[in-house]
Structure formats: C-alpha cells, structure tokens
Amino acid sequence: MRRRAKADTVRQKNATAGEGGHSPPEKCDGGRRRTQSARRMRRRNLKNMQNNFVKIIKKAMPAVVSIVVSENLKEIPKNLITPAAQKKLKKITDNNGDIEVGGGSGFIVDKSGLIATSKHIVADPKTNYTIITNDNKKHKAKVIFRSPHNDIALLKLQTTNYKLQTLKLGDSNKVQLGENVLAFGSPLGNFPNTVSEGIISGLHRKIKAETDLKPGKDTLKEMIQTDAAINPGNSGGPLINMKGEVIGINTVAVANAENISLAIPINPIKKFLKTSKHNR
Template sequence: MKKNLIASGLAGLVLGIVLMLFLSPAGFNESAEKGNAIKSSDLIEENVKADEVPNNFSIAKAVEVSKDAVVSVVNYQGGDMWEGAEPQPAGSGSGVIYKKEDGEAFIVTNHHVVEGANQIEVTLTNEQNLKAELLGSDPIIDLAVLKVDSSEIDKVISIGDSENLKEGQRAIAIGNPLGFLNGTVTAGVISSSDRIMPIDIDQDGSEDLQSEVLQTDASINPGNSGGALINIRGELIGINSSKIAQDSVEGIGFAIPVDVAMPIMESLEKNGEVQRPYLGIISVSLTDIPSQYHQSTLKLPEKVENGVVIREVEPTSPAAQAGLQSYDVITELDGKTVKDVGTLRSYLFTNKKVGDTMDVTFYRDGKEQTAAVKLTDENY
C-alpha cells in the first residue's frame, strides 16, 4: 500500500511538472513552434496578417503615437473694432495635423467647425495656443484646411488606408468632445466600411447628395468633429464628423474616409477651393414627381421608376451643348444607375473631373437616348 502511494505521488509529481512546463510561456511557445497553435503574443487586434502589425501594438500604443497630432479648434465670431469688442468663441471642434513643411503645419478639420469664423485658434496637446489661417473650406464633403506656424509642432499623423478596411477591424476616435474634454479617446470597430449616407448641405430638410462614409461604434460626439479616426497602428483612416450622425441613435458614428479626404485636402491647400465638374442643370428626383405625371407629361415607360428629371438647363452649359432639354429624365451616367438627385451629384463629384466626358442616358418622349457631355468648370 505504501509503495502504491509513493508511486502514485511520484506519478502525480511528474504529471504536474509536465503540465507546468507545457502551460508555462516557454513550454507553450515551444509547443506552438512545433505545431499549429497560436502564441498569445501573436494575437493582434485586427483582422490582418500577423506580420502587418507589430505584436506590441494596442489601443494604448496607437493613441500614444498619434494623439499629439490631434488638436482643438475654436471658432471665434463677432467683435467690433470701433466698439472695442473682441471676437467671442462661437463653437469648437477638433483637427488633425497631417503635414509639416517650410516652417508651416497643415491641419484638416470639418467645414462646419470653422464656418462663419473671423478668427480661428488651435490648441495643441501641450496647451499651446496658435492662431490659424483658413486656407480653404468645402461644405460638400465637410472639410477645411488650416495653416499654422510649425515651430511649436513636433508630431504629424501618419496617413493610413481606408479603401481596404474590413468590418470588425479596430477603430479609435480621438478628439475634444463638448469643447473642453481635450484628448478624449473612444474605441470600437468599423461597423461598415462603405456606408452611403444622405447629406443635406444647406440644411433645408432635403437630400443634396449621398456621401461615402465609414461607420463605427466608437463614440463621436459634438466637439469630436474634425478629429482623427485611427487604426490599431495609429494611422489616420478617417476624419470624424458628428454632423452626419443621428442624434436619436447611440453607438453609431461616422467619419469621412481618408482616401476620399486626401484629394480634397490637397485641393483646398493649394487652391483654396475644390474644382468640381459642372453639368449645368436644375433637377428633381423622379420619385418627388406625382406618379400621374410620369406617363402623361414625361411619357415614361412603366418600367422607369427612378431617375432625375431635368427642370431647367442653363444656357451654354455642358448639358445644353450636349443637347439635353427640360423634362428629359436621366436614368444612367456612364452606364451606372441614377436613382435620384443625390446619386447623380455623388457620381459627378466623386467619379468625374473637369474635362472628362460623361455618357448620359435619358428618356425623352418615351424613347431612351444617350448624349456625351464634356464636363467643364462652373466658371468656364
């Protein structure tokens, strides 16, 4: 009996040692190298190949390498020189330092953050205040570019890639919600990498165009607008915008993809504006026209349920030169279906350039026709 107990004890001790070796980091790693097991140090927070992201990267690391490139932006309005009144803060948001050269630094923010400002001030993470110059602003994509002296700036954010994002990948928002919670970090995932959202540019209650945005469950609140949406590497993948968000819904935030933003930023930086191709029509969505007019006035086949009705063609415009007329119903651009005014503008603004030729498919008097339109600048 005693021998059995000793043997049993020795067996248990040997088994314990084996288990300890196997479960220890060294034993686990050795086992992993011999088989197909995944080492705990190889677990990364993004759905990409292990060799694309260093193992030591985390949310904290991503924030550490990028947070100093995110600044606070204050919009000052009013003031009167004769009455001795100084401009007062009228709103605030965030911005991202994306470029530094020749003693100047360039900051991207949202158009609505700086709209109407007669003075703009930027606050760095070290609480240094800098006066900013507005180089250009674009209400359509809701972006603006500022310029400041770079002598106090050390950090410029790394530009990432938004085209190849996948749902479920890490998304980290950095900004200044409510105007005073500077350097706030919220984290989540990419909920949708190619969400299409209606945009009401003039706030008249009707859709002006549709915009491609990134959807994330990382919290984006007022004051976060213009801030950075970064990936697990700390690279910029989007410009946050609370303007697009729905106030009645929680857990849904939106950002302008960096691949969409960069050409706009470059144009604003160099030209102060974005030159977009001009078609030269005043139009309305077919779905906004009472159905009784679809056949009686527009003479459309019953199969045509969506499109854009030309209400007026501006004289000497590209549309006029191509022969388009009032009451023509546009259904396709370059073979792509046109559902409404929003999709027409979105295609025109994001897929075409000044000088391009665009094939317009339309119905006139019940017959389908096509016209080639040479797009120009609106100031042509």
C-alpha cells in the same frame, strides 16, 4: 487461497492499467492543458493589443488639436441679442473682444502647419479660429480649403518656426469590416485628448447633413461607420487604424441611436494635399 489472491491481484492491475493492461488515455489532463494554453494565448493577445493601443495613442496624440471658433462681439448683429445679453457676453469676451461660439477637433497633416478637420466646424467665414495644440499652446489659424462636395476642410497655422508632429494618412479604400479603430478628439469642448476604441461596423454609408451655411442639406457618401464613441466636439478628429494611420475624419454620431458614428474617408484630403503641394 493463493489462486484467489493471485486472481484478485490481476484484477486490481487490470483495473488500474485499463483493458488489455495498457494505461488509460489522459483525456481529462490533456483537455485541461489545452484549455489552459488557450487561455494563456488569449491573455497574451489581449495584452499585445492593449500595448499596441498605447503605442498608437502616444504617437498620435501630439498631432491632434482642438479648434476654438470665436466671433467678435461687435460683429454680431444687434437684432440677434438683447442689450442685457450683450452686457453678459462682454464679461466673457477675451482681450480682443471675441467670444467663443463653437469648436471641434482636428489633426496636423503637414509640418507646414496644415490641419484637417470637418467643414461644418469652420463653415462661417466671418468667425476666427484658434488652434490649441497638445502642449496647450494657442495658435491663430485661417481656413484655406472648404470642400464643395464633402464635409472636409483645411486650416493653416499662422505660427511659424513651431515644431509640429504629423499623422500618417492611410488608404480608406482598403478599410475592412471588423477592423479595430481609435477615435480622437475633444468631446463637448471640455475633454481634450480623449480617445475611444471600436471597430469598423459599416462601409459605404450615406446620410444627409448640414455642412455649411447654405440652406438645405448635403448628401455625404461613402462614409465609414464605427461603434467608437463620437460626441459633439469630436468632429474633425482622426479615426485611426491599428497601423497608426488616419483612415477617416470623425464627423457625426447618429441621433436617437447608440454606438453608430460616422467618419469621412481620408482619401479626398490626400488628393487635395497632393494637388496643393504640386501647385506650391
């Protein structure tokens, strides 16, 4: 009886300790700890990314503007509107007799009041342009540059002695697929200070689009593709990387497609700014 009891005790110890009397490896506990650690790491990375987004948005937003395009009602050819329509339009004109006919977005690139935007927004030399800054103040502006080869333009604020915040311009030649980006603008003209997030989903894209009042379409090359939402009214706004640098100018969302938006690379604007400063 004693030998049998002793043998049972030894078997119980072996069963508890494992083969050879050693403790079994804690595979389950180790795997669980690694999984929990990976989850904590992902949560920290996500939180850091969100915090970075917030910092970039807070810093960039004061330099993003809305552009209102208006035309004096008297300048509109009478054969284009009926007398009844003209009466209705008079009711929504401002004190100067101007009526809003379009709009878009832009961003301040120089403290002297230079604003970058898309050329197709400011294509008509007969229209008037009003800049609405982030503090909701209105400023008159004039177009000083329309690119003959690209959908980019520059306006100059007519307001003087006004404190402006600018955006840092990056290098669009260094843009990589998969980069996180933020698109700023005023979609539909009714939702100022809007931001959407996405990634760089394509490079060196080429499309044909109308960028001015001339007949036919221009070929836009080397465009940056993103899945960040760009809607009518977003055109001219900045596309910003995770360093807070502008790498592109939001231009167009591809019709009949989802999450395919395109931006003009920022380097052509940088080149013009460098030349214009040299000539001042």
